[in-house]
Amino acid sequence: MRNFLNRLDETRFLGLDVWEFSWRSLARRYGRWFLASVVLRHPCRTLRGLRRYRRAKCRPREEEPTVVGSPSVESLRDQLAEGGLVVATGFCQKPLDPPCPAGRFNHRCVVWSLNPRRELPPACRGCPIRELGLKTLAAGGALHIMTSAADIADDLFMPSLRHPRWRGAVLAICPYSIPPFGLAMSICGLHGILFSYDRGDCRDYLAWARADEGDKPEQTFLAPSVHRRLLRLLEEIAEIRSARKLPAYSGFHEEKDFYLPVWDAPGIVPRAQAD
Numbered sequence: 001m002r003n004f005l006n007r008l009d010e011t012r013f014l015g016l017d018v019w020e021f022s023w024r025s026l027a028r029r030y031g032r033w034f035l036a037s038v039v040l041r042h043p044c045r046t047l048r049g050l051r052r053y054r055r056a057k058c059r060p061r062e063e064e065p066t067v068v069g070s071p072s073v074e075s076l077r078d079q080l081a082e083g084g085l086v087v088a089t090g091f092c093q094k095p096l097d098p099p100c101p102a103g104r105f106n107h108r109c110v111v112w113s114l115n116p117r118r119e120l121p122p123a124c125r126g127c128p129i130r131e132l133g134l135k136t137l138a139a140g141g142a143l144h145i146m147t148s149a150a151d152i153a154d155d156l157f158m159p160s161l162r163h164p165r166w167r168g169a170v171l172a173i174c175p176y177s178i179p180p181f182g183l184a185m186s187i188c189g190l191h192g193i194l195f196s197y198d199r200g201d202c203r204d205y206l207a208w209a210r211a212d213e214g215d216k217p218e219q220t221f222l223a224p225s226v227h228r229r230l231l232r233l234l235e236e237i238a239e240i241r242s243a244r245k246l247p248a249y250s251g252f253h254e255e256k257d258f259y260l261p262v263w264d265a266p267g268i269v270p271r272a273q274a275d
């Protein structure tokens with residue numbers, strides 16, 4: 001069966017390359033949710049999303065990001081500068097040695113948890129999530145650390161399906177997840193710019209399914225040039241906001257699984273920038 005599904009993916013049967021992922025996910029909470037709450041409940045949206053997805057160019061292992069729901073990075077960037085931006089990366093980007101003080105398989109980051117009296121732990125000094133948070137804040141966005149697919153459905157896909165909470169997302173994910181993410185976003189109406197990890201990523205369904213339960217022994221990394229490109233994109237959004245005289249935020253407020261930008265968060269930004 002797996003070979004047959006892989007063959008469907010390789011030949012992009014009906015213009016889709018998510019056959020294996022979709023079939024095998026039916027045994028998991030996320031797959032059942034997607035089938036029951038999205039496909040069966042919203043058949044017209046699903047058909048429209050499938051058409052959009054077939055037109056999109058997914059670039060799982062290239063430096064160029066995949067753009068979902070918009071003709072180009074630039075046009076979506078200009079929209080995101082107005083607000084409603086969420087920036088997310090996987091828990092697997094948290095460092096292992098020394099380990100992340102917030103733990104691994106969760107949505108938390110102690111740097112952004114509004115606890116300004118704490119010293120910056122050693123693991124945080126070179127952590128890409130700390131840097132991502134700084135640029136996200138300057139871009140006026142919310143920061144989110146993704147865990148399981150079921151949580152991502154609750155946090156990102158479901159809100160887009162009901163009444164859009166986010167104008168768009170900038171995501172760092174493994175190349176293997178780009179097609180299923182792109183499809184889910186196309187159907188649920190979440191626009192986004194997706195950057196691929198280059199190292200430590202899950203390369204098949206089994207590795208993905210283990211990571212989906214928190215069993216992820218590797219740390220993932222974006223290629224340095226892709227990391228710079230992502231940060232540059234957030235800087236450009238910040239520059240557009242500044243040119244349009246949109247307000248600047250001073251820190252994050254932790255709310256459920258998100259760090260939301262707020263005006264009055266004394267202490268957090270100076271500490272985060274400390275080294």
Ligand code: SF4
Pocket residue numbers: 094095099100101102108109110111112123124125127128129130
């Ligand atoms: S900055 Fe990185 S290492 Fe430090 S708490 Fe946040 S995610 Fe963990």
